[in-house]
Amino acid sequence: MTDTTAIAKPSSPARDDYLAGMKTIAPLLLVAGPIGVLFGTLAAQKGLSPFEIMLQSALVFAGGSQFVALDMWAEPLPWLTIALSTLLVNLRHVLMSTSLTPNTAQFSAPQRFVAFFFLADEVWALSEKRALKHGLTFSFYMGLVVPFYLMWVLSSFVGAFLGSAFTDPASIGLDFAFTALFICLVMSFWNGIHTGAVLAASGLTAALVHATIPGAWYIMAGAAAGMATAALLARPDNVENRRTPEGLS
Amino acid sequence: MMEELFATDVMSLWTIFLMGLSTYVTRIAGVYVLRYVTLSGRMEEALKAVPPAIFMSIIAPVAFMTGPAETISAALTAVVAMRAPLLPSICVGVICVAFLRQVI
Incomplete structure (x- = not known):
């Protein structure tokens, strides 16, 4: 593990960053595993073969859009x-990669092209969080990605064989794990009343659009409302303030 | 057994390929956005608000418009998440929603 990131940050060698990334993603592996199994199970019920299920998880690597696709299979x-639909559900990734790109100054161009293939919501959230305090290296990023990717692909493969084991995931609340995860992530970005205004605007807009317009537009609408609110509340002397997420151990 | 394992057809492969391509396009697009647009302070604030705004948008339909079990569990998860680490907070939410769905 002797890549350029080690030269750029001599106090924190690539190997340490990679291990730090793995440590950071560890709790989310326990969240992604059951969701991957659930995906594989539902996909098998839709008639996809284990090979097709694993291929989809490996090539797409975006849980939300994979569940939406299953619905239409x-x-x-x-x-x-x-x-x-996949494009629409994943449009939010345009905003995510736009927001993360300035924080990948330590990546080479080819590294960025490889890294952003794996830019799942959780990988992006933890990368942004890392960038706030430490600066983001390619090694740390891959430390996040490798275990998370393997967990997603393998757990969906396992789910393909479990078939009827999870006939009713809602009865044990498993479907809520996804929502609970995102609630925890939201709380980690809390930074006072401005955050509250952004959340209120995006939450209300998303709920309204979800109720009136079919499809995944509600995510883009809610994001736009939150961004507009943040822009309106921004003071010129305040733009250097950075949010300080906590929690998310 | 092996044939069932690897069963597939051209249309499924094509669909999966297009799904992967669509996703990669959205993930790599952000690299180019900033090359052609210069950010003002206001736009930077707006961009910083993207993470919580998107998370909130994904949560909102489930948390506010599904039922009392989901709304109560979402509120409880948010309160617990202020103090507890990630995984225990998620467990509290999942157990709470499973319990309330039986009761309500």
Whole structure:
């Protein structure tokens, strides 16, 4: 492990960063595992073979859009609708990669192209959090990605065989794990009343749009409302203030 | 057994490929956005608000519009998350929602 990041940050060698990344992602592996198993199980019930399930998890690596695609999976396969829905559900990643790009100054261009293939919500959130206090290295990023990616692909493969084990995940509250995870992530970004205003705007907008417009537009609408609120509340002398997330051990 | 394991067809492969391509396009697009746009202070504030705003948007339909079990569990999870680490907080939310769905 002797890449350029070690030269850029002599006090924190690449190997330490990689291990720090693995340590940071560890709790989320326990969250991603059951969700991956759930995905594999539902996909198998839709008639996908274990190979197809693993291929989808490996090539797409975006849980939300994979569940949405499953919902539409039928014969004959509506491939264009599925592809467009995937694009729509994942449009938020444009904002995420835009927001993360300035924090990847220590990445080489090829490293960035590889790294952003794996830019799942959780990877992005933890990378932004890391960038606040330590600066983000490619080694740390890959420390997050490798275990998380392997867990997602392998757990969906396991789910493909479990078949009927989780016939009703809602009865044991497993479907709520996803929501609970995002609630915890929101709380880690809390930084006073401004955050409250942003959350109120995006939450209300998302709920309204979700109730009135079909599809995944509510995520983009809620994000836009939150961004507009933050822009309106910004004071010119205040733009250097950084949010300070806590929690998320 | 092996044939079932690897069963697939052209349309499924094509659909999965397009899903992967769509996702990668959204993930790499941000690298280029900033090359053509210069950020003002206001835009930077807006960009910083993206993470919590997106998380809130994903949460909102489940937390506010599904039922009392989900709303109460979401509120409890938020309160617990202020003090407790990630995994215990998620467990509290999941157990709470499972319990309330039986009771309500």
